[in-house]
Amino acid sequence: MHPAFSVIFLTTLIGAGQGLFLALFTGQVYSLLDFIPAQDHQTFYGLGSFLALFLMAGGLIASFFHLGHPERAWRSMAMWRTSWLSREVIVLPIFMFFLALYGLIHYMQWTQPLFHLSASIPVDASLLVGFVATFVALVLFVCTGMIYACLKFLQEWHSPLTVLNFTLLGSASGFTLATVFAAYTAPDLLAFYLNWALILTVLAAVGRGASLLRNAKLRGRSTPQTAIGVRHTKVVQKSQGSMGGSFNTREFFHGKSELVVRNMRTLFLLLVFPLPIAFLLIGQANDSAVVLVAAFVLQYVGLIAERWFFFAEAKHPQNLYYQQIS
């Protein structure tokens, strides 16, 4: 498949945005249970939510560049019964709404307890909205992943690992960003977020590694023989019916050499997993926020490479019909 940068930025930006929100809310729940110190509503939760919202908006804007008719984008909410893309289009703004509400409640400090759970845990509006937003964020991860995982003949994508990896990679980048954010706004939470970022990055490495291993063993179910229905051990295309290429040659081929694809894999395997882990640990040891920022930037750039490779490694069966210009 041809990697489209609009989709690469959409999926990586909203992944990081969802992850950052999950990090903030995890922190709130932990502090509620007195595992970690409570943070300022305005500077930590409020601004943190707005940062996540900023990432989500960036992803949303990027997605419009993918459309031929962005002015009709509202129509894409119609087919939610059958289309995962439609579901994502619905869930994305719902998440942004609850995220904005969550940030606003914190920022405006509308956090007087509404009632108490087991007499000691105060429940305020932000907690309730946060729970809803967490659920919606996870649903959004599923929708985004299923857009790719539901296409059964794109065998590289047609796996639960696709959904898992979108969730883990998004969460890992979000928690790494939360670590950076905590370094500037809530230093006493740095270790908490850093440990979660490490755990999620390792889990994401396991998930992505598993899908790489799975995809390396895949054999295409479609062959030139099934494509045209001629039973012969050797069937080759001599002409694809056009000389200057077509939509089919532009949309479904990455157009880069095998070397570029392999290098991209090496690049993202370094940038997404070991380097951020090393930079996070170095940043913590040296108490250097700049090194932590570098960890997030490296991981995000790595995720762009990861998403590029995700598209490039998927071999569409229609390519069997577009092998040769003569």
Added chain:
Amino acid sequence: MAQLALVIDLNVCVGCHACVTSCKEWNTAGAAGPMTDQSAYDKDPTGTFFNRVQTYEAGTFPNTETIHFPKSCLHCEDPPCVPVCPTGASYKRKEDGIVLVDYDKCIGCKYCSWACPYGAREFDEEQKVMKKCTLCVDRIYDLNKPEEERLPACVMSCPTSARLFGDVHDPESDVSIAIRERAGYQLMPEWSTHPANHYLPRRKTTMNIHQDELIRADNPLKKEGLLSDLPSDKQTLDETTSW
């Protein structure tokens, strides 16, 4: 319910591209048009087509066979492109099974083309909507045309009659009989899309001659091959015997 479809006979397709050009001509001027081209008379010409003829070769030289292979939307009975469309612009008509795109609803997200294993959908780079074969829906129901012309443009133009058109759900239609009696098959059956379009395989007319047909068991002289010429002054057996 009816399911209109094409049946393409690979045995007689000569790869002349008449179906490609007549499809383009009809549809660029018709209700589905225009089908825009980019740099049509320049380097790397490209454009939108509903139908393409491709050429394949089976075997290794000198024992090769050339297969001309026209490919358009197969109007699958279980089309994977339709449920993924977020706007409902892609739909399959209940009354005749034609898969169509509503150009006024299409947002050009290209997701349906990802969901088609056959590469039958092409994005129009100028109109920014997805396009595909309509089975000439604006021809086949046009009551202003004489009945024999209510056929897809590609079928009308095929000089070898390699393209048949009809309802594959009617067991007595020409297309159903052709599929049934001439081993019609579907493309990429592994994805369970159940394409409505079928292809008829290439066939060779061969004669099997066995050894006992060459050496006749009932040869009265027990001798095969040409008889040697008798000298002209000798009598032949026919002239001496009344049998």
